[in-house]
Amino acid sequence: MNASLNQEIIEIYRKRAQNYDITANLYYLLGYREWAYRQTAVDALHLQPGDTVIEIACGTGLNFSLYQEAIGPQGKIIGLDLTDAMLTQARQRIQGNGWENVELVHTDARNYAFPTGVNAIISTYALSLIPESDQILEKGVNALTSGGRLALLELQVPEKWPDWLVNTGIWLIKPFAVTDEWLARRPWESIQKTMREQLVDVSMTEMYQGLTYVIAGSKS
């Protein structure tokens, strides 16, 4: 586990927490349809009323309303995140909406002991920041019920993009802790491989010229 990487991430997201929701929306100016992509990932969970969904690295809880629409008040959301300030924003969202079915856990996802019998697990724009993403995925799959769904909304560097475009893209997403280390590690390769190894009926949808993808599958 890399303590200094964690500290770097915490510091970045402490600074960004208060304006995170607004900043994330700015990418619309570049034609990046963030909400449509989030909805695609949530749809891939096939949520039903009463389901329990865990979001790994939930941040400010931007996705929570999408889960609520599908699971209803009898369902349950568990959101975990490393950064206290992001969870403070999530807590305000929960209180503002009067949701009583959301549990927030302040933890490094690597240390989280997933409960069993979970219907769905999701992570959006977060898992690839964690070098041990594959181990986290494996633990998540173990926690799912048979037929349970796991979906990820993530970024990758499209093969056909020229270097100048990759560099511009990295510059644009750098404020969210996407670094040269991330670029060199190419986390999308192992994440997609692990998803295909661990799950069945895996499907992948690419968006925004392949920069963004949703990958999802079921536990056998």
Ligand SMILES: C[S@@+](CC[C@H](N)C(=O)[O-])C[C@H]1O[C@@H](n2cnc3c(N)ncnc32)[C@H](O)[C@@H]1O
């Ligand atoms: C780009 S934000 C995404 C937040 C949210 N999932 C969304 O879609 O808006 C990345 C989040 O990952 C969290 N994070 C990074 N490393 C983590 C770790 N090891 N465990 C838990 N959360 C982590 C950060 O604190 C931050 O809230």
